[in-house]
Amino acid sequence: MSVSDFFRPAQVRTSGLGGGQACVLLILICIAMFLPGFTSLPPMDRDEPRFAQATKQMLETGDYVAIRFQEEARNKKPVGIYWMQAAVVSAGERLGVPEARTKIWLYRLPSLAGAIATVLLTYWAALGLGAPGTAFLAGLLMASCILLGVEARLAKTDAVVAATVVAAMGVLARLWMSHASTRGWKLPAIFWTAMGIGLLVKGPITPMVPLLAAIGLGLSIRSASWLRPLRPMIGLAWCLLIVLPWFVLIMKATNGAFLSDSIGGDMLGKVAGGQEEHGAPPGTYLAVFLGSAWPMGPFFLMALPFFWRERSDAAVSFLLAWLVPSWILFELVPTKLPHYVLPLYPAIAILTAIAIERNAVSLRRHFAFLIGWLVPAVPLLLVLIGTGQGIWFGMSPGPIYLIGAAVVLGLVWTAGQALLARDSARLLSTALALTVATYVMTWAGFFGGTLFAPFDLSERLAAARQRALGAVPECSSLKIATTQYREPSLVFLTGTDLVMTDGAGAARFLAEGPCRIVFVPQRDEADFRDAGADPAHTRLLERVSGINLNGGRPLDIGLYLGQGEAHEPASTR
Numbered sequence: 306m307s308v309s310d311f312f313r314p315a316q317v318r319t320s321g322l323g324g325g326q327a328c329v330l331l332i333l334i335c336i337a338m339f340l341p342g343f344t345s346l347p348p349m350d351r352d353e354p355r356f357a358q359a360t361k362q363m364l365e366t367g368d369y370v371a372i373r374f375q376e377e378a379r380n381k382k383p384v385g386i387y388w389m390q391a392a393v394v395s396a397g398e399r400l401g402v403p404e405a406r407t408k409i410w411l412y413r414l415p416s417l418a419g420a421i422a423t424v425l426l427t428y429w430a431a432l433g434l435g436a437p438g439t440a441f442l443a444g445l446l447m448a449s450c451i452l453l454g455v456e457a458r459l460a461k462t463d464a465v466v467a468a469t470v471v472a473a474m475g476v477l478a479r480l481w482m483s484h485a486s487t488r489g490w491k492l493p494a495i496f497w498t499a500m501g502i503g504l505l506v507k508g509p510i511t512p513m514v515p516l517l518a519a520i521g522l523g524l525s526i527r528s529a530s531w532l533r534p535l536r537p538m539i540g541l542a543w544c545l546l547i548v549l550p551w552f553v554l555i556m557k558a559t560n561g562a563f564l565s566d567s568i569g570g571d572m573l574g575k576v577a578g579g580q581e582e583h584g585a586p587p588g589t590y591l592a593v594f595l596g597s598a599w600p601m602g603p604f605f606l607m608a609l610p611f612f613w614r615e616r617s618d619a620a621v622s623f624l625l626a627w628l629v630p631s632w633i634l635f636e637l638v639p640t641k642l643p644h645y646v647l648p649l650y651p652a653i654a655i656l657t658a659i660a661i662e663r664n665a666v667s668l669r670r671h672f673a674f675l676i677g678w679l680v681p682a683v684p685l686l687l688v689l690i691g692t693g694q695g696i697w698f699g700m701s702p703g704p705i706y707l708i709g710a711a712v713v714l715g716l717v718w719t720a721g722q723a724l725l726a727r728d729s730a731r732l733l734s735t736a737l738a739l740t741v742a743t744y745v746m747t748w749a750g751f752f753g754g755t756l757f758a759p760f761d762l763s764e765r766l767a768a769a770r771q772r773a774l775g776a777v778p779e780c781s782s783l784k785i786a787t788t789q790y791r792e793p794s795l796v797f798l799t800g801t802d803l804v805m806t807d808g809a810g811a812a813r814f815l816a817e818g819p820c821r822i823v824f825v826p827q828r829d830e831a832d833f834r835d836a837g838a839d840p841a842h843t844r845l846l847e848r849v850s851g852i853n854l855n856g857g858r859p860l861d862i863g864l865y866l867g868q869g870e871a872h873e874p875a876s877t878r
Contacts, residue, residue, distance in 0.1 A: 324441070328425055331444045331476040337741050338448050339457040342748025343417065344410040346458055347757075347764045348794035350854050353459045355379070355765075357412040358797040360460075364406060365801060367688055370554045374793070375801060377682075380563045380863075384551050385506035386462045391805055407767075407798055412460035419464035422455030423471055424448045427651040430475035431658065434620040437480050443658035446601040449740040456510040456644055459750065462507045463644040469503035469511045470648035474627055479523060480531050481623050490536075497540035501547030514648050517630040521625065523772040585641040597643045599683045600656050600736035604730040608660030627652040629679060629862065634836060661733070668727040677729075680736045684713045684743040691751045694873045703754040704723035709746025716742055758849045762860065763794035766824055766849055769864050770799055773822050773846050777866065780820035786811050788833075790853065790860060795824075808832025815843060815867030824844070827861040843867060 314684055348354040349430050359372050359379050372379040372387060390412045397405040410859065428444035447453060456464040476496040496515075505513020510587045523529045595602045614622045628649050635646050660666050668674050688710050695702050702710075716739045723731035751757055758765075774783055786804035787795060788811055795801050804814060808829035815821050843865050850861040 308867060324428075327441045327444070331424055331441070331448060332421060334426050334445060334448050335457075338454055338744055339417055339420055341745045343413065343458055345753030346748060347752075347761045348409045348410075348797055349459060350529065350763075350792045350794050352461055352791035353409070353412075354797040356386060356424065357390065357409060357460045358801070360387045360394065360412060361406050361797065362801055363387060363391050364394060365538065368876075370551065371558045372555075375796060375803075378559065379821055380559060382462060382507055383505050383548075384555070385502060386415060386465060389459060389465070409460060410796070413458060416459055416461060416464040417457050419466075420453050421653065422468035423453060423464060426468055426471035426475055429583045430471055430478050430651065431655045433475050433478035433482065434655065434659075434660060435497070439658035439662040442661060443655040445737065446604075446654040446657055449600055449737055450597075450650055450654065451599045452597040452650060452739075453642060454744060454748075456647060457500065459553055463647050466468065466503055466507045466510055467647045467651070469506065470514050471651045472499040473503075473511065473515045474518065474651070476535075477519065477532075478623055480534055482619060483531075488635065492534065493536045493540050493545075494673045496535055497544045500540075500549070501544040504542045504548045505546070510648065513634075514631045516628065517634065518623075518626040521626040521630050525622065525626075547564065581711045585638045585639070586645070590636055590643075590646050593643055595679050596683060597646075598653060600680055600740055601654060601878060603676045604666055604733065605653050605657045606676050607666045607668075607670075608657060609815075611660045611663070612656060613667035614842055624652045624656045624659075625654045628656070638850075666729050666733075668732065670727050674724065674727065678725050680732060680739070681717040681724075683719050684739050684746075687747055687782075688713055688742060689757055695756050698756075698759050700756050700758065702756055703750060706746055706750030706754050706756060708761065709742055709750045712742040713739065713746055727842040734795060760850065760854045762790065762851045762853065763792055763798050763849065766790070766795060766862065766864070767798035769847055770822065773864060773866060776846060777820065782820065784814075784818075784821045785823070786814040786821070788829040790862060792853070792855065809836035811865075812836035814867065819867070821867045823865050823867075824849075825863050825865055827863070830863060833865075 348357065355374055359374050362373050362375075363369050369388065369391065370384070371382060372382075393414045394405055394408075394411045397408065397411045402408060402411065409813050423446050424444050425620060427447040428440045431440035431443040449733050453464065453467070455466070456467070476492045476499075479492060500512055500515075519529075519532060523532070595606075598605065612621060612625065616625060631649055632646060635641070635649075638645075657666075668677055668744060691706065692702070692710070694700070716735055720735045720739065723729075723735055770783065770785060774780065777783075784802065784804075785799050788804050788807050804810075806814060808825060809824050809832050811823040811829070812833050816837065823833075844867075846864045848861060848863050848865050850859070852859050
């Protein structure tokens with residue numbers, strides 16, 4: 306019995322999304338993979354709260370064209386993800402979700418939907434390659450991928466972009482495998498709609514991957530005739546109809562600055578050098594592959610000889626054209642972040658599933674046996690890191706973390722036994738079980754529990770702000786300023802009008818009127834006092850101490866109220 310026999314549903318059809326039973330099962334698996342920690346995870350600085358705050362400002366102002374973070378124009382990405390988030394948050398408000406605009410999990414729902422769609426479309430793309438026995442396993446491997454699990458939990462663009470790329474590649478897969486004219490409008494409509502949505506969400510990434518793949522495949526057969534059924538003239542017109550209305554409005558609203566900022570500043574800046582301290586040399590994505598693609602990464606590496614032998618196979622050649630040219634381009638671009646290559650991971654999932662289906666993954670070879678140990682190594686490392694952090698900071702882990710860690714350690718032992726027995730089928734089944742246990746332990750137990758509390762400064766400061774409001778019943782609201790701690794998550798949780806200043810500026814801010822508070826880290830308190838913060842009229846309500854998630858710097862922040870008598874401060878640590 307082959308490895309994939311463990312995971313093949315009873316019926317898998319070969320056309321359309323196919324196999325309703327398989328799709329329902331994949332959705333249930335996605336829920337098990339993606340929901341742990343989804344609502345308890347605080348806003349993760351810095352990109353996620355920047356997206357969420359820009360969406361919140363759209364809801365506050367009613368301007369759904371311009372994209373802003375406070376007063377700064379955010380002309381880096383198109384508007385698609387903001388519209389999706391705004392629609393979800395508006396629906397949450399209508400349904401009565403309390404304080405919906407500061408509930409970060411609402412902003413994450415488009416990413417969750419994009420991640421689930423990526424899994425289902427991976428299954429659909431695999432069906433288009435004429436490999437019905439591998440389609441479900443490919444979807445299962447994609448659902449378990451740690452990188453997709455991360456992006457499913459973050460209110461950003463990448464899970465949605467991955468879904469648009471897989472939809473487009475699923476269409477190309479059907480055209481490539483037929484090598485003949487395909488009638489009808491269904492496939493062109495899917496392809497060009499995916500192009501339009503992808504452009505509206507993140508610009509050129511969605512068109513880039515199919516374009517490079519099509520060029521490579523066309524060169525291999527010295528023909529582009531297989532692309533004719535896409536009906537490019539009508540398709541391009543439809544794609545432009547999706548994108549152009551907003552593009553015209555944003556160019557008018559910004560006097561053309563959006564184009565120069567997004568292309569000249571953001572995109573070309575990433576190509577020219579490492580932007581925002583994210584520069585890295587070629588080969589970086591390969592170096593982090595085993596971690597970001599876990600648990601399917603080790604199985605993919607085990608099958609590398611198979612891919613080389615079968616490179617002339619129609620399905621394998623298509624998937625390599627999907628994967629290799631874009632991967633090389635991403636490696637050559639100086640700015641690197643792990644999620645940039647996410648649209649290529651469905652190709653890896655399908656390739657791995659094909660190799661497993663054809664019994665090309667075996668632990669009998671010495672290289673494969675060594676690579677296989679990475680399956681239990683990653684979750685074991687996460688247990689050690691989480692537990693070590695708890696010991697270092699003197700934090701007691703919660704029950705979810707403890708139970709999750711115990712299950713993970715048990716499955717790590719099982720994976721080790723499967724490796725020693727050279728049983729690749731048992732190793733794969735254990736790896737998928739390990740994924741669920743690891744996600745519960747990591748996302749719900751660690752990030753959503755007490756072990757992450759030292760890093761959760763923004764939520765704790767927002768809660769302190771609410772307590773401060775209770776201390777001054779004469780104030781219906783409080784104006785806020787902050788000095789060193791300027792994370793986007795603090796803006797999102799406390800208000801768009803949060804003032805960024807320094808110690809002296811905080812003293813002046815308090816002197817300008819009543820019902821004001823400032824967050825002043827210990828390092829700024831001397832400047833704060835020297836600038837005229839009179840202790841007789843400045844109340845230190847409490848202190849909040851922790852570690853800035855960005856940079857790991859310890860902070861001890863005083864919350865000061867600019868009126869009333871001084872009193873002994875509380876302390877929250």
